[in-house]
Amino acid sequence: MAETATPTDERVKEMSRLRLALMRPELGGMVGAVAVFTFFLLFAFDSGMFASQGIMNWTVVSAQFMIIAVGACLLMIAGEFDLSVGSMIGFAGMMIAVFGVVLAWPMWIAILITFAICVAIGALNGYIVIRTGLPSFIVTLAFLFILRGFTIYIPQTIERKTIIGGIREAAEGDWLAPIFGGKILTGFFQWLGDIGVLETFSRGSREGQPVVDGIPMLIVWALILVAFGHILLTRTRFGNWIYASGGDAEAARNSGVPVNRVKIAMFMFTAFCATVFALCQVMEFGSAGADRGLLKEFEAIIAVVIGGALLTGGYGSVIGAALGALIFGVVQQGLFFAGVESSLFRVFLGVILLGAVILNTYIRRMITGER
Amino acid sequence: MNTRSDHAPIVQMKNIEKHFGPVIALAGVSVDVYPGECHCLLGDNGAGKSTFIKTMSGVHKPTKGEILFEGRPMNFSTPRDAMDAGIATVHQHLAMIPLMSVARNFFMGNEPTKKIAGISFFDREFADRVTMEEMRKMGINLRGPDQAVGTLSGGERQTVAISRAVYFGAKVLILDEPTSALGVRQTSNVLATIDKVRKQGVAVVFITHNVRHALAVGDRFTVLNRGQTLGTAQRGQITPDELQDMMAGGQELATLEGSLGGTV
Ligand SMILES: Nc1ncnc2c1ncn2[C@@H]1O[C@H](COP(=O)(O)OP(=O)(O)OP(=O)(O)O)[C@@H](O)[C@H]1O
Ligand SMILES: [Mg+2]
Numbered sequence: 001m002a003e004t005a006t007p008t009d010e011r012v013k014e015m016s017r018l019r020l021a022l023m024r025p026e027l028g029g030m031v032g033a034v035a036v037f038t039f040f041l042l043f044a045f046d047s048g049m050f051a052s053q054g055i056m057n058w059t060v061v062s063a064q065f066m067i068i069a070v071g072a073c074l075l076m077i078a079g080e081f082d083l084s085v086g087s088m089i090g091f092a093g094m095m096i097a098v099f100g101v102v103l104a105w106p107m108w109i110a111i112l113i114t115f116a117i118c119v120a121i122g123a124l125n126g127y128i129v130i131r132t133g134l135p136s137f138i139v140t141l142a143f144l145f146i147l148r149g150f151t152i153y154i155p156q157t158i159e160r161k162t163i164i165g166g167i168r169e170a171a172e173g174d175w176l177a178p179i180f181g182g183k184i185l186t187g188f189f190q191w192l193g194d195i196g197v198l199e200t201f202s203r204g205s206r207e208g209q210p211v212v213d214g215i216p217m218l219i220v221w222a223l224i225l226v227a228f229g230h231i232l233l234t235r236t237r238f239g240n241w242i243y244a245s246g247g248d249a250e251a252a253r254n255s256g257v258p259v260n261r262v263k264i265a266m267f268m269f270t271a272f273c274a275t276v277f278a279l280c281q282v283m284e285f286g287s288a289g290a291d292r293g294l295l296k297e298f299e300a301i302i303a304v305v306i307g308g309a310l311l312t313g314g315y316g317s318v319i320g321a322a323l324g325a326l327i328f329g330v331v332q333q334g335l336f337f338a339g340v341e342s343s344l345f346r347v348f349l350g351v352i353l354l355g356a357v358i359l360n361t362y363i364r365r366m367i368t369g370e371r
Numbered sequence: 372m373n374t375r376s377d378h379a380p381i382v383q384m385k386n387i388e389k390h391f392g393p394v395i396a397l398a399g400v401s402v403d404v405y406p407g408e409c410h411c412l413l414g415d416n417g418a419g420k421s422t423f424i425k426t427m428s429g430v431h432k433p434t435k436g437e438i439l440f441e442g443r444p445m446n447f448s449t450p451r452d453a454m455d456a457g458i459a460t461v462h463q464h465l466a467m468i469p470l471m472s473v474a475r476n477f478f479m480g481n482e483p484t485k486k487i488a489g490i491s492f493f494d495r496e497f498a499d500r501v502t503m504e505e506m507r508k509m510g511i512n513l514r515g516p517d518q519a520v521g522t523l524s525g526g527e528r529q530t531v532a533i534s535r536a537v538y539f540g541a542k543v544l545i546l547d548e549p550t551s552a553l554g555v556r557q558t559s560n561v562l563a564t565i566d567k568v569r570k571q572g573v574a575v576v577f578i579t580h581n582v583r584h585a586l587a588v589g590d591r592f593t594v595l596n597r598g599q600t601l602g603t604a605q606r607g608q609i610t611p612d613e614l615q616d617m618m619a620g621g622q623e624l625a626t627l628e629g630s631l632g633g634t635v
Contacts, residue, residue, distance in 0.1 A: 235493055237482030247469070247471055
């Protein structure tokens with residue numbers, strides 16, 4: 001069998017390098033990120049955007065997007081959506097305030113219970129979708145309203161206002177709260193300030209302290225979640241099940257993939273990510289507001305789509321979604337630094353979303369060979 | 372042939388009924404499958420063949436009836452259970468995911484793992500290597516294990532599904548019209564593979580509409596018609612013409628054959 005000795009097929013060459021490169025889901029995100037950075041480096045370099053404080057500013061915003069994008073990404077690859085992410089963020093924050101401030105429970109208990117409640121709601125979302133066979137779009141749209149409604153109703157009923165403050169004080173001395181609200185490497189940043197690498201405040205109460213005094217846990221969470229999501233998706237058998245569940249649930253089931261479990265787990269993970277986001281946010285602001293997280297579900301989905309995932313499921317990349325979130329954060333804050341009217345950000349969003357979806361459709365056609 | 376009576380059937384399907392709402396797809400079908408035999412399931416379109424093998428592979432729960440696996444009552448509630456028991460299936464509508472790579476499809480639901488620092492990871496190296504090897508055995512040279520199934524031709528996809536089932540079908544291999552889209556070389560490869568695994572003691576359930584394929588490898592032939600068995604025949608006890616007749620449900624073919632000049 002001389003021909004089987006050389007496994008390469010003469011038809012290999014039909015696939016050009018470019019086409020192969022194009023077939024990576026992260027491509028759009030990479031090109032976009034490079035384009036966006038080039039643009040702002042050229043046009044907004046002196047705006048302070050690339051000074052240490054500026055960098056921290058858009059990094060934090062990007063990290064926020066990343067946290068919810070990872071959840072949305074895995075869920076979308078598993079073939080489902082969660083439109084209740086934004087409401088979940090508001091709801092989770094409010095739960096922290098109710099348990100930790102109004103009821104004055106120890107903050108770590110408030111945090112753990114909030115996680116339990118929110119992840120359970122995620123599971124309920126998934127369970128209803130699986131049980132009824134309804135599109136997750138509709139089911140989670142219902143939860144978008146249900147959760148937001150409670151988030152407004154609860155503080156109004158017990159405190160007669162829509163914002164509950166005092167969270168930072170309540171979290172003082174707690175062992176779990178700094179995991180969401182703290183900063184790491186503060187000593188290192190102080191040292192960087194001392195040796196003059198970082199700018200320091202020259203007057204005021206923080207004189208001598210570096211303008212950037214550490215890495216917020218929010219960023220650490222974003223990096224951990226991205227790494228976790230990426231490894232889970234590409235390196236584990238569960239990751240293969242995520243792709244399979246979203247690619248064709250029926251075929252996956254017939255091959256022995258526990259599709260229902262996979263999907264429900266991804267709804268729970270999405271809720272987990274939303275709760276992490278909410279916790280970091282309330283710890284930073286020190287308060288929970290009824291309108292927190294508004295429109296976040298769409299921003300997460302847009303970041304994921306920019307990152308190359310298909311809305312129809314079965315294809316996508318966590319790294320791509322993280323790049324989508326980075327593009328998002330850089331552009332949103334970059335326009336602010338460049339002094340551009342902020343409403344134009346929405347125009348940009350719409351345009352880039354449309355471009356990404358068109359590109360993705362083209363990529364899918366190339367992979368599946370459909371015309 | 373007589374050796375079969377020496378050992379017990381590996382799968383016994385007793386009076387299997389399957390209703391889909393008002394539709395009675397199976398109205399009490401009994402079939403025994405022995406290790407080392409190729410059992411052909413024949414019958415017209417809509418006879419219930421696919422439904423029958425789906426109850427065997429855990430996709431459908433029978434409405435009524437009993438399944439014995441290695442002599443014990445078996446309640447497969449998911450395809451996973453059947454697979455764990457050593458039953459692998461190539462479905463008529465292939466369980467393949469176009470957006471996923473060949474290797475990922477090949478091991479879908481059966482991913483090999485390796486432990487690194489106590490955590491088990493998907494062993495992609497192993498998956499890639501085995502996929503390429505198994506596909507080559509079937510006469511298909513892949514561009515690479517990460518090629519998406521969507522870019523394969525229909526026959527190539529079928530070959531992936533078959534080699535996957537052969538690879539995982541430790542005890543029972545169910546093939547639902549596996550050769551319907553295959554070329555000459557791939558078909559003879561599949562038939563040779565059926566012959567090979569049968570000799571290794573695997574029970575093969577083979578659904579086909581092609582008499583020559585059935586005769587080439589079949590030991591016994593069971594004919595389904597409108598959800599019921601018309602009977603089981605042994606190899607050697609039946610002529611190709613009779614088999615042909617049975618495959619069409621035993622009706623009308625004679626007249627048809629006349630009008631087509633004996634070409635059917
Ligand atoms: N999921 C289902 N829901 C309702 N009816 C079904 C379902 N699956 C099969 N049937 C019905 O059961 C009957 C048998 O179908 P089945 O697919 O088993 O036939 P088959 O013998 O495999 O035919 P073919 O040779 O065309 O593959 C058909 O009348 C079909 O319409
Ligand atoms: Mg069929």
